[in-house]
Ligand SMILES: Cc1cc2nc3c(=O)[nH]c(=O)nc-3n(C[C@H](O)[C@H](O)[C@H](O)COP(=O)(O)OP(=O)(O)OC[C@H]3O[C@@H](n4cnc5c(N)ncnc54)[C@H](O)[C@@H]3O)c2cc1C
Ligand code: SF4
């Protein structure tokens with residue numbers, strides 16, 4: 001280097017969440033290692049849609065080179081999946097997820113969220129509204145309407161295909177789970193979407209934990225974790241939901257909190273960061289966050305106990321919020337390996353985002369589909385009958401994509417497979 | 428042609444989504460891997476096929492518009508920056524066009540990411556040997572333009588040794604083939620001319636590259652030293668003993684600690700003053716004799732321990748740590764600069780001492796991670812740009828380090844190129860006659876000087892230009 005050094009500029013947007021995130025922006029050395037890890041860059045091939053590029057945009061907002069009202073900036077920030085694949089590639093430890101949240105919160109303060117986002121978030125924040133919406137969804141699924149409409153073109157058809165894919169693709173007998181409870185007490189997050197559309201998986205979670213000697217206790221009052229709100233920039237609602245959950249889980253007295261939706265687990269592990277500026281809640285948030293575990297972590301710590309044979313051909317897809325946000329990659333495989341005769345074929349680029357990313361597929365359908373396409377192709381290469389993945393968004397996104405592509409491959413939560421295997425053992 | 432008209436004409440060729448004209452969307456293209464420079468293009472265009480690329484270059488030729496090729500933008504000399512001109516993004520041309528496993532050749536488009544080529548030929552037991560640390564991101568086109576090196580180039584040679592032919596579109600729109608796939612270099616070595624031309628001679632449309640058979644046996648060793656000096660002397664001793672490792676890399680303590688704090692933590696000893704990461708490869712028979720020799724030289728040279736990677740997993744981790752070291756340093760301070768210079772290997776201990784002294788005198792911490800076997804130094808300095816005094820000290824230190832390297836008989840770049848960053852050093856190491864010869868060579872490829880203008884050779888060094896300033 002002979003002439004130029006990077007220079008610093010004064011802050012143009014003081015006292016915004018993004019301005020406070022400046023130290024995180026400074027960690028980026030512009031090396032570009034994150035480019036090939038970013039699904040939107042791979043789909044669109046524009047650095048504006050890459051982690052390095054988005055960091056440049058964020059910095060330009062802080063330094064006043066770009067305005068918060070610039071529609072181009074908003075587009076490229078909106079297009080980010082929040083999958084945090086970039087964090088898993090970044091040698092410098094750029095806290096990208098936090099930077100994105102801060103940017104979205106700063107932008108949201110200036111412009112209304114798109115109508116579809118507001119509607120969706122509003123529903124998630126209100127148990128009665130969510131209850132109604134999910135009940136209608138279940139009705140559509142149960143009556144076969146969803147599968148009828150799943151073939152309809154466009155966003156609506158995709159939504160029905162997503163709904164259709166929440167049905168359990170394997171038969172499961174009823175059984176009574178038994179264990180000695182020696183591994184301590186656990187409360188299971190029932191959440192919002194999980195309880196609405198995957199209630200069976202929530203019950204299965206309690207059973208497999210019981211079989212593995214955890215004592216499952218209830219935590220009345222818990223609900224939506226607030227992840228969707230935080231990711232969209234609505235930090236206030238996210239904080240309200242977080243406080244509700246913290247109080248509920250504290251009251252349950254459980255030593256640990258098990259989460260079977262990786263997006264929610266990632267959020268809850270970051271409650272401390274979310275409530276960092278709230279003196280009354282900060283410590284409580286940190287304490288709760290330290291007790292949160294993905295259900296696969298708890299099971300892997302216990303073995304898990306092997307079940308009866310399930311001769312199924314399965315491939316595993318790693319949810320971004322498990323592998324990139326929580327750095328959990330081996331435990332879900334341990335869960336699947338506890339099932340005798342289950343044939344596990346590795347999925348190429350299993351750690352690449354499927355394009356679901358919360359409500360992203362509702363807001364950015366085109367990019368979402370471009371990101372989904374290689375995932376579907378890789379699934380097809382495996383020839384597996386089932387794709388196992390531990391997050392409702394991914395289950396629905398991949399499930400809908402497969403259904404609409406005419407594939408017979410179905411999606412399933414790994415916990416449901418383990419549960420089915422235990423059910424057979426018991427029978 | 429006006430900016431808008433040019434944008435529209437380009438969009439007519441490649442489609443609207445492949446052209447960026449708004450300043451707010453061009454900002455991210457104002458820097459490459461070296462964030463100290465900011466030069467924003469006026470337009471960026473991203474052809475998706477060779478045909479589109481050819482049409483774009485021809486349109487620019489007709490209109491007399493200057494342009495700058497860009498691969499992945501990982502360059503560390505500001506080479507891919509376009510100051511108001513057209514940026515030609517090649518990152519959408521990512522096809523491996525053919526693989527001839529028998530003759531160990533592949534033809535690739537310029538936007539193929541280095542490591543993707545190796546992945547594509549892995550089923551044949553082959554790989555692409557030049558492995559810049561940035562290989563997970565950088566493109567073959569960028570490698571060709573910078574004549575990129577990498578850890579394994581010590582034994583296998585740099586990019587130039589692996590390119591046998593190139594199809595190039597000259598800035599005037601003519602398409603020429605340089606070299607030939609059979610490797611015969613009859614006549615002038617035009618491939619040798621183009622490789623390392625930093626985007627100033629035209630755009631590589633495709634490259635025919637040599638593939639290398641995966642070695643039968645590989646051993647990766649990590650030697651741990653309590654002083655930089657001992658590690659440097661051991662390096663010289665290894666070379667003097669006539670052993671040619673596939674790679675021989677050095678990392679100092681500050682670098683080791685940055686890597687160990689990152690997700691690429693490799694298990695390097697954080698209390699070591701320096702480590703040497705070495706690799707031997709070849710036939711299974713006899714390789715362990717060389718391993719033993721290396722081990723002995725290191726231990727005799729004062730190494731506390733020499734560890735041999737037990738399996739592929741450990742080997743990968745040791746290498747990933749090394750290759751991600753530059754990135755890992757981002758955590759040390761808010762800003763980072765890297766220098767690139769080559770010195771004769773025998774002068775390694777003394778120059779490293781000088782660099783440490785310069786750092787100490789300016790109260791800066793210098794992190795060294797480099798290709799020791801080639802004598803290719805990369806001192807990195809993390810600092811805080813918000814502190815004007817510290818920035819000034821960094822400036823002075825960088826210049827002093829470069830001077831020390833040149834005084835030791837070295838050159839100003841090992842592999843990162845001249846680009847914008849090193850252009851001022853050129854008159855110090857080349858005579859006016861040599862610089863003028865470079866200008867004339869360039870004029871053969873690009874008489875109108877429209878390809879990557881303002882890079883590599885200072886304009887004032889070109890006699891023809893200084894004599895007729897009106898043409899510029
Ligand atoms: C973390 C890190 C580690 C690195 N390690 C190494 C290393 O070990 N060894 C090494 O040699 N370098 C290294 N580099 C530097 C850099 O990666 C190389 O110079 C690489 O070759 C640049 O490739 P690129 O695709 O990013 O090119 P760019 O940065 O986009 O462009 C570089 C130059 O090539 C020109 N160019 C690009 N494509 C073409 C084309 N098709 N035709 C004509 N000209 C073209 C551009 O105009 C520009 O002048 C490192 C960089 C980083 C960030
Ligand atoms: S979070 Fe995902 S989509 Fe967003 S920049 Fe990172 S890798 Fe890309």
Ligand code: SF4
Nearest residue numbers: 028029031032034090
């Ligand atoms: S990998 Fe990390 S440091 Fe490198 S460009 Fe991406 S975000 Fe920045």
